[in-house]
Amino acid sequence: MIDNHPIMPPAEGTKPLDLMIAVMALLAGLALGASLIADRVATNWQSGLSGKLTVQILPPAQGTADDGLKLETEAALKVLRATPGIARARALSMREQASLVSPWLGQDDIAAELPLPQLIDADVVPGKSVDTAELKRRLKAVVPDALLDDHAGWMERLRDVTGGVIWSAYGILLLIAVATAAAVSFATKARLDAHRDMVELLHLMGAQSAFIARIFEWQYARAAALAAAAGTLAAALFFIAIGGMDSVGIEAVPFLPPLGLSPVDFMFFPAIPLSAGLIGLVTARLSVWSAVSKIY
Amino acid sequence: MVRFENVGMRYGSGPEVLRDVNFVLEPGSFTFLTGLSGAGKTTLLKLIYLAEPPSRGLITLFEYDLAVAKRSDFPALRRRIGVVFQDFRLLDHLSVFDNVALPLKIAGSRTADFTEDVRELLGWVGLGDRLQAKPPTLSGGEQQRVAIARAVVARPDLLIADEPTGNVDPEIGTRILRLFNELNRFGTTVLIATHDRALVESTEADEMRLVEGRLVQLRKGRRPA
Numbered sequence: 249m250i251d252n253h254p255i256m257p258p259a260e261g262t263k264p265l266d267l268m269i270a271v272m273a274l275l276a277g278l279a280l281g282a283s284l285i286a287d288r289v290a291t292n293w294q295s296g297l298s299g300k301l302t303v304q305i306l307p308p309a310q311g312t313a314d315d316g317l318k319l320e321t322e323a324a325l326k327v328l329r330a331t332p333g334i335a336r337a338r339a340l341s342m343r344e345q346a347s348l349v350s351p352w353l354g355q356d357d358i359a360a361e362l363p364l365p366q367l368i369d370a371d372v373v374p375g376k377s378v379d380t381a382e383l384k385r386r387l388k389a390v391v392p393d394a395l396l397d398d399h400a401g402w403m404e405r406l407r408d409v410t411g412g413v414i415w416s417a418y419g420i421l422l423l424i425a426v427a428t429a430a431a432v433s434f435a436t437k438a439r440l441d442a443h444r445d446m447v448e449l450l451h452l453m454g455a456q457s458a459f460i461a462r463i464f465e466w467q468y469a470r471a472a473a474l475a476a477a478a479g480t481l482a483a484a485l486f487f488i489a490i491g492g493m494d495s496v497g498i499e500a501v502p503f504l505p506p507l508g509l510s511p512v513d514f515m516f517f518p519a520i521p522l523s524a525g526l527i528g529l530v531t532a533r534l535s536v537w538s539a540v541s542k543i544y
Numbered sequence: 545m546v547r548f549e550n551v552g553m554r555y556g557s558g559p560e561v562l563r564d565v566n567f568v569l570e571p572g573s574f575t576f577l578t579g580l581s582g583a584g585k586t587t588l589l590k591l592i593y594l595a596e597p598p599s600r601g602l603i604t605l606f607e608y609d610l611a612v613a614k615r616s617d618f619p620a621l622r623r624r625i626g627v628v629f630q631d632f633r634l635l636d637h638l639s640v641f642d643n644v645a646l647p648l649k650i651a652g653s654r655t656a657d658f659t660e661d662v663r664e665l666l667g668w669v670g671l672g673d674r675l676q677a678k679p680p681t682l683s684g685g686e687q688q689r690v691a692i693a694r695a696v697v698a699r700p701d702l703l704i705a706d707e708p709t710g711n712v713d714p715e716i717g718t719r720i721l722r723l724f725n726e727l728n729r730f731g732t733t734v735l736i737a738t739h740d741r742a743l744v745e746s747t748e749a750d751e752m753r754l755v756e757g758r759l760v761q762l763r764k765g766r767r768p769a
């Protein structure tokens with residue numbers, strides 16, 4: 249190996265470039281963390297609802313309502329429990345049903361006096377699916393007033409919304425990644441521009457482009473990687489701090505699941521400085537080649 | 545070694561700086577290139593050391609027809625040429641020693657193998673005690689001698705020097721000329737561009753004279769002693 253090191257010029261006046269890369273890496277780190285959180289939150293929403301079926305049994309319009317409803321409920325439970333793929337089925341108690349409607353009707357006993365439909369909650373065995381058309385037919389056979397709700401419509405809309413959230417998050421991440429890559433590439437070009445004379449001289453002295461590129465590329469790759477590492481570290485610390493807030497019980501935003509990142513999530517972060525280094529390396533090499541090919 | 549046939553040169557869309565230039569540099573020859581300032585001396589040298597392509601005409605270098613030679617052959621051709629640039633082009637962040645050692649590093653030599661040669665050469669040009677100095681701390685004449693040492697250190701087949709004695713006193717000038725003669729005796733073809741009539745008259749080397757872009761006068765001198 250030839251030691252190129254002594255040929256390498258000192259990196260002077262590149263602090264603003266390093267700062268620019270660090271700031272872009274910080275934004276990229278924040279976008280990355282936000283995407284991971286959005287992905288997880290959306291997945292939690294979906295898995296919370298999928299795997300559930302609800303059966304409503306409407307009370308008869310008049311007459312001895314209670315008895316009929318109870319018998320019909322028993323019959324429906326029997327059908328559900330005999331259905332392959334259903335793990336569990338349970339009729340909600342009057343009290344539970346009352347609490348469901350209380351937001352609209354208040355805490356009074358009005359609820360108890362209204363002819364509320366009986367609700368049955370059923371859980372699907374995870375990973376299995378239930379033939380809802382067949383189940384509907386069999387329920388109607390024993391209980392004509394039964395309504396089966398598999399949340400399909402609601403699930404579909406939820407999937408649209410969460411899909412939108414996830415794709416927006418990844419789209420923003422991608423845009424910021426592109427901007428960061430552009431910043432690294434710009435910084436590397438600017439660093440090299442300061443040494444254009446040296447590149448030309450080495451070229452005229454018969455140095456191969458690879459020899460010239462080697463002098464610069466590792467130094468510039470390292471500079472970009474270090475600057476990006478500083479920014480990424482700041483982003484990671486931000487998410488660690490947010491995770492800490494969750495664990496002491498301060499909810500950053502009500503109704504949202506915890507915002508911290510898991511250790512696995514943090515394993516994506518080194519990708520930012522590594523990519524920055526790689527882009528610095530490749531840009532340095534390409535810039536040397538293009539500068540040299542313009543000379544003759 | 546070098547052959548120009550009807551070579552013309554213009555920068556961009558500017559006027560023709562060189563017109564219908566024809567000459568041959570025989571291997572082992574020693575030639576001065578003279579002419580007034582702006583006559584096109586540096587331009588002609590640039591065409592030889594592959595800094596610019598000619599606008600027209602045919603250049604043959606080391607038996608390579610440059611019009612058909614592959615670009616990938618150029619670095620090897622360039623390494624056979626030592627150049628003293630008119631503006632020196634030293635690397636300011638490198639020491640005198642490292643500047644002079646640059647061609648050897650480019651050729652792939654190890655530092656340990658050439659340290660003594662470089663020291664000796666710098667001693668010869670009177671810079672034996674400035675090995676670790678940086679070029680900006682040197683006088684113009686000292687910088688010129690570093691540039692000359694760098695051009696000759698790898699014992700090139702062809703040495704091109706653009707005003708190599710422009711900044712030195714006559715004594716050092718004579719010393720530099722002796723260095724070139726020495727190199728020439730060992731087989732290096734030498735081409736020196738200069739204004740310095742005294743330098744040209746002091747030897748009986750060949751002379752080519754450029755007048756407004758044309759090579760008008762070719763003096764065939766005797767080989768220098």
Ligand SMILES: Nc1ncnc2c1ncn2[C@@H]1O[C@H](COP(=O)(O)OP(=O)(O)OP(=O)(O)O)[C@@H](O)[C@H]1O
Pocket residue numbers: 555558561579580581582583584585586587588630
């Ligand atoms: N890079 C360039 N672009 C445009 N014109 C140039 C360039 N270099 C030289 N010229 C022009 O070409 C002409 C010849 O220049 P050149 O440098 O070859 O002259 P010279 O004989 O070396 O002069 P000097 O003795 O002053 O060094 C001049 O008119 C100059 O203005």
Ligand SMILES: [Mg+2]
Pocket residue numbers: 585586587630706
């Ligand atoms: Mg000149």
